[in-house]
Amino acid sequence: MSKVLVVTSGKGGVGKTTTAAALSAALAGEGKKVAVVDFDVGLRNLDLIMGAERRVVFDLIDVINGDAKLSQALIKDKRIETLSLLPASQTRDKDALTEDGVNGVIEELKKSFDWIVCDSPAGIERGATLAMRHADVALVVTNPEISSVRDSDRIIGLLDSKTLKAETGGDIEKHLLLTRYDTRRASRGEMLKVEDVLDILSIPLLGVVPESEDVLKASNVGSPVTVSNPQSAAGMAYITAAKRLEGADLPLTAPTSRFGFLKFFGRRAAA
Amino acid sequence: MKARSLLAFVLQPDGELTDWLVGLDHWLKGAPDFFAGRPVLLDLSNHTVDRETLLDLLSRLSQRGIRVMGIDGVESAWLPMGMPPIISQARQAGMREITAAAALTAEASAAGEEKPGDEAAPSTEDLASGGKTLIIDGPVRSGQSIVNPDGDVIVTGAVSSGAEVVAGGSVHVYGALRGRVCAGASDDENARIFAGRLEAEFVAIGAVFMTAETMDPLLRSKRVQARLDGVSIRFTTLN
Numbered sequence: 001m002s003k004v005l006v007v008t009s010g011k012g013g014v015g016k017t018t019t020a021a022a023l024s025a026a027l028a029g030e031g032k033k034v035a036v037v038d039f040d041v042g043l044r045n046l047d048l049i050m051g052a053e054r055r056v057v058f059d060l061i062d063v064i065n066g067d068a069k070l071s072q073a074l075i076k077d078k079r080i081e082t083l084s085l086l087p088a089s090q091t092r093d094k095d096a097l098t099e100d101g102v103n104g105v106i107e108e109l110k111k112s113f114d115w116i117v118c119d120s121p122a123g124i125e126r127g128a129t130l131a132m133r134h135a136d137v138a139l140v141v142t143n144p145e146i147s148s149v150r151d152s153d154r155i156i157g158l159l160d161s162k163t164l165k166a167e168t169g170g171d172i173e174k175h176l177l178l179t180r181y182d183t184r185r186a187s188r189g190e191m192l193k194v195e196d197v198l199d200i201l202s203i204p205l206l207g208v209v210p211e212s213e214d215v216l217k218a219s220n221v222g223s224p225v226t227v228s229n230p231q232s233a234a235g236m237a238y239i240t241a242a243k244r245l246e247g248a249d250l251p252l253t254a255p256t257s258r259f260g261f262l263k264f265f266g267r268r269a270a271a
Numbered sequence: 272m273k274a275r276s277l278l279a280f281v282l283q284p285d286g287e288l289t290d291w292l293v294g295l296d297h298w299l300k301g302a303p304d305f306f307a308g309r310p311v312l313l314d315l316s317n318h319t320v321d322r323e324t325l326l327d328l329l330s331r332l333s334q335r336g337i338r339v340m341g342i343d344g345v346e347s348a349w350l351p352m353g354m355p356p357i358i359s360q361a362r363q364a365g366m367r368e369i370t371a372a373a374a375l376t377a378e379a380s381a382a383g384e385e386k387p388g389d390e391a392a393p394s395t396e397d398l399a400s401g402g403k404t405l406i407i408d409g410p411v412r413s414g415q416s417i418v419n420p421d422g423d424v425i426v427t428g429a430v431s432s433g434a435e436v437v438a439g440g441s442v443h444v445y446g447a448l449r450g451r452v453c454a455g456a457s458d459d460e461n462a463r464i465f466a467g468r469l470e471a472e473f474v475a476i477g478a479v480f481m482t483a484e485t486m487d488p489l490l491r492s493k494r495v496q497a498r499l500d501g502v503s504i505r506f507t508t509l510n
């Protein structure tokens with residue numbers, strides 16, 4: 001059974017695309033067949049982060065419009081055989097993203113992939129709601145600051161009401177991924193602590209990705225951090241998150257600046 | 272044409288209009304988005320205003336982002352086309368349910384201005400049927416709006432920052448109350464607000480409002496109830 005995962009946040013620039021790339025590569029590294037789809041029409045980035053920008057011929061909108069076959073538009077990753085990218089269009093109008101069109105693409109992807117990872121645009125408009133529409137699992141990417149947390153809260157409300165799963169009476173699986181976490185700043189009270197974010201959002205925590213230079217370096221060389229530097233703290237956080245998504249019973253760890261690894265205990269959301 | 276009812280806020284200026292506007296501005300500083308996207312009725316039955324004053328007042332309100340969708344207490348003959356319709360049901364300052372053709376048209380014309388995906392404004396979809404308690408099992412998330420004009424609302428989870436709950440009766444929140452709550456929205460002065468943990472941005476009972484800024488900091492994060500005491504809201508801790 002294939003699973004559709006949406007990487008979403010509400011707020012822009014919190015690390016959705018970074019996460020979609022790193023997590024897709026980590027899942028594919030485990031031997032899963034993964035397609036990662038860029039829904040950010042007009043502001044596509046995923047191809048850059050994955051180092052595939054010079055191989056884009058067709059895109060999601062071409063497939064939706066019937067101008068290209070899915071197999072023509074999918075770009076195979078050069079490093080990981082089981083990883084493919086479906087890029088967004090940089091030039092087309094966002095309105096070309098239709099509900100039926102997206103539905104068709106997702107259904108077709110489900111036939112050949114274990115995981116379909118959807119990189120959502122920021123905001124709560126059509127692009128974001130279409131990216132989450134078919135999701136079985138949602139990864140809510142949040143930074144430890146109050147505006148990001150509030151936007152994530154808003155997105156969780158939409159996940160619980162606007163997804164196909166929710167509309168048919170099901171429960172969409174939701175996970176929190178706290179990114180750009182800086183333990184020192186959190187302990188000084190300059191950022192929210194993990195507990196504070198969990199208290200507000202009350203969904204289970206999948207992982208904590210530290211603020212890290214390695215992520216910036218990785219995106220500059222066009223290689224997800226889980227590929228370019230899997231031993232880095234950020235790389236390991238993403239790899240652990242991927243394994244936990246696959247159902248592995250691993251403890252949550254988050255690197256701290258001075259004390260090595262600090263354990264967090266995932267909290268289940270009440271009801 | 273279908274008849275629909277909706278909740279509207281009634282603005283009833285008291286005293287000199289210019290003074291009242293100064294007071295309003297002061298109040299809006301504490302709650303800048305309070306009227307954003309909400310239907311507002313302007314009740315001028317305490318005033319004798321001429322047409323110029325009325326048009327001036329309307330434009331001043333619209334500068335402040337307040338969208339007047341109905342006016343009470345003025346001569347209907349004055350109003351040019353495109354102005355909010357006259358209605359005659361607003362009697363007291365506060366919030367109440369109105370059911371009127373006037374409200375319907377105003378709502379329909381306002382709909383176009385709504386931001387896409389913005390369901391924060393009270394909508395009839397969220398309305399529960401008459402007099403019953405509405406139970407929300409779980410949290411009310413940012414951007415969600417729960418409205419039960421005739422009865423109580425019980426929320427078993429938290430009410431997030433940016434979420435709102437409006438009840439004709441009392442509001443019970445078992446989790447943390449971080450958003451906005453209006454109890455007694457249909458002029459029930461005995462309505463109360465109960466919060467498992469008070470961190471509210473805004474509370475109102477009947478026509479009396481308070482923003483976080485004006486709440487006693489000692490009440491923060493406490494289990495409390497709030498009730499109306501004359502023209503103020505009185506909080507007491509619960510154990």
Ligand SMILES: Nc1ncnc2c1ncn2[C@@H]1O[C@H](COP(=O)(O)OP(=O)(O)OP(=O)(O)O)[C@@H](O)[C@H]1O
Nearest residue numbers: 012013014015016017018122180210211212215216
């Ligand atoms: N853990 C991290 N440490 C340091 N920098 C990070 C981290 N995660 C993301 N960034 C940086 O933050 C910026 C925004 O990241 P990204 O593009 O992934 O966000 P996004 O949520 O996809 O943005 P948008 O909403 O615009 O699509 C990038 O410059 C990225 O390199």
Ligand SMILES: [Mg+2]
Nearest residue numbers: 016017040045
């Ligand atoms: Mg992005």
